[in-house]
Amino acid sequence: MIVLPRFEKASFDNYECTTNEQQRLVETLRRGVQNGFDRNIVILGSVGTGKTHLAFAVKNALSKVDEFRGMKFYTDDRCAYMTAKTLIDDIHEAWKDRDCENPVYKLTKTDLLILDEMGLSQNERTELYDLINARYERCKPMICISNNTKTELQKVLGQRIYDRISGGAEFFEISGESYRQKVA
Numbered sequence: 424m425i426v427l428p429r430f431e432k433a434s435f436d437n438y439e440c441t442t443n444e445q446q447r448l449v450e451t452l453r454r455g456v457q458n459g460f461d462r463n464i465v466i467l468g469s470v471g472t473g474k475t476h477l478a479f480a481v482k483n484a485l486s487k488v489d490e491f492r493g494m495k496f497y498t499d500d501r502c503a504y505m506t507a508k509t510l511i512d513d514i515h516e517a518w519k520d521r522d523c524e525n526p527v528y529k530l531t532k533t534d535l536l537i538l539d540e541m542g543l544s545q546n547e548r549t550e551l552y553d554l555i556n557a558r559y560e561r562c563k564p565m566i567c568i569s570n571n572t573k574t575e576l577q578k579v580l581g582q583r584i585y586d587r588i589s590g591g592a593e594f595f596e597i598s599g600e601s602y603r604q605k606v607a
């Protein structure tokens with residue numbers, strides 16, 4: 424994926440922790456980057472609390488950056504980041520266009536998959552189930568990020584996906600004001 428200017432420099436060091444829960448999350452993610460992630464991590468929280476920032480702190484630590492025709496791309500397959508929407512769009516694209524590689528194959532293999540803005544319609548659940556199940560069967564970790572509460576997440580992911588993601592997972596709930604408003 425291309426390097427996003429907003430998160431290009433995102434790291435654990437430039438993430439400000441104001442709550443114990445944020446501290447606990449940063450420590451857990453740092454440990455994961457250092458030693459590998461041995462379980463799924465679910466990060467829930469209100470808007471602008473730095474969930475995506477931390478996702479890229481992980482990605483920037485694990486992925487290398489390459490430059491091609493003036494554009495910067497992440498090249499490392501150790502960690503993939505996608506929003507649920509872009510993943511679903513890419514899956515649909517692959518169905519339409521035979522030359523387009525189905526992302527599910529690659530994302531089953533990547534060491535760590537970070538899925539942001541998790542929330543799925545009924546059809547999307549069916550489309551994503553194979554990937555979630557394939558990673559579950561291979562004991563490959565995921566970091567799932569959402570604005571929903573735990574109860575809401577259960578509903579928007581459906582039982583089968585939620586069960587596979589949440590079983591043995593470590594949950595973090597980040598609350599607080601939006602950092603975007605602070606900066607502005």
Ligand SMILES: Nc1ncnc2c1ncn2[C@@H]1O[C@H](COP(=O)(O)OP(=O)(O)OP(=O)(O)O)[C@@H](O)[C@H]1O
Nearest residue numbers: 437438439469470471472473474475476570602603
């Ligand atoms: N605790 C923090 N310390 C430093 N920067 C932060 C912190 N929280 C957020 N930011 C910065 O604020 C902006 C918004 O953060 P981010 O996009 O990660 O929020 P989010 O939790 O993913 O929000 P949303 O739920 O709306 O997607 C980013 O530029 C991010 O780098």
Ligand SMILES: [Mg+2]
Nearest residue numbers: 474475476539
């Ligand atoms: Mg976000």
